Amino acid sequence: MPLEVRNIVAGYTKEVPILRDVDLTAQDGLVTVILGPNGAGKSTLLKTIYGYIRPQEGEVRHDGTSLAGYKPKDMLREGIAYLIQGHSIFPRMTVSENLELGAWIMRDDRQRMAEAFEEVYERFPRLKEKRTEPAGVLSGGERRMLEIARLTMTRPKTLLLDEPSVGLMPRLVDSIYEEIEKLKAARYTILMVDQNVKKSIEIADYVYSLQLGQNAHEGEKHAFEQRLNEIVKEWI
């Protein structure tokens, strides 16, 4: 069952809602991308889905369960992982401690924990090499890798990615998109916001665009690609 956002009205204060009736669906195993100009409410939408902001109206459902009243700490147990904007590693903890914390919700299950570590080190040999080093000494690309590895320790169903390629140099942008491609191949449900419009549409299955906190356009990747120029013009 998909991640459904139904008629959400939300914001930081009651008087000025940033999201005004947003409605979208992230289908299982597909990559859904949200586009829009600055201030359209993309990041606010992800924060609202994850329980940081309580919607004034509307509802988020995941796998058929309403997430009303859920807090951020409850979401991973519901199978939703969230890559927050900017750096989110713990710089003064080792790489392996960072990964361990990624598996916080299953900390008592030693077997699953060991399996998760084995798998993640197989996927990211670089992280295995550096497992005893503080995460703060990693390069920008390695940090992102660690963040993605940490995100998937508990094998969640759905991933929310907020600007995964922001602030990275072009070569690293390619490698982060390769990683997202792998996550897509592993059938994660992905809902993503990224400032790199071209690359994010390339990887998308379905695209939404928001404007001033409301749904503007939506469509399958190909339909969207054709209209992209005119849509981007509207933003300016």
Next chain:
Amino acid sequence: MDYSMLLEPGILAQVLSQGLVRGSMYALMASGLSLIFGIMGVKNFAHGELFMLGTYVMFFALAVLGLPFPLGILLAAVVLFFVGMGIERTLIETLRKRAGRDWLLDAFVLTIGMMVVLQNLAQIVFGSDRRGVTGLIEGTFVSGSIVISYERIMIVCVAALVGVLLWAFLAFTNFGKAIRATSQDPDAAQTLGIDIARIYTLTFGIGAALAGLAGALLISIYPAYPTVGFQPVIKSIACVILGGLGYVPGAIVAALLLGVIEAYSVFFMASGWQNVLTAGLVVLILIFRPAGLFNSAKVERA
């Protein structure tokens, strides 16, 4: 003043041991303060009153309940752990939830209020008498001209043991790791399923337990009375600044240093100079190394 006395082993040991005893107390206090500041951003000005409550628990444990010394210390730590968690849950968390982004300033004012209320409550309930217990551990260690009481040795050893336990807890246990993660990036910690409200409560409880333990441990030097916490909290705030705000190991080293410096200043100058020295050191550090004596990558929060 005959400074050659500095080199006499008997005097050196005497003053040094005095300094380390003081330093141990400052270290217990400052590590709790620094932990709370590093993780929650709260400057707990009521930390001295938690020390004061520790001295009262210890007094009642020994004089009324007749418990042995180690059990008294344990009791003070446990009681203050729960008192600390209660304070966090009822007062600080309420503030954090309601006041939004500016809540830290509110929390600062709240802790000053708590200081006043707790001091006056103690005054009403217990009166202003000093309730002390002396002669808990008799005997002295003698070697040549070096004479140190066993009590001092015990105080320093217990403080060191507690320091090691605290370090091991933060370094190796699941909750210790979650505490460190929360201090480095609370938003990221939440996305991993860590209940940061619980982490804050636990942290405040641990900080309070350390203060209570310090009060209990030093009952023979600082008897229980309502304002006994004032000197310890002022000095431990100085240690937190000297060691780098929120950096626990720095605060501990600064505490031991300050204890020894004060002991020497009492011995070689008049005892009034110790506060001048402490304040002077803080001013110098704030001017020349505002991030603390041990600043490096750990500047933000440890």
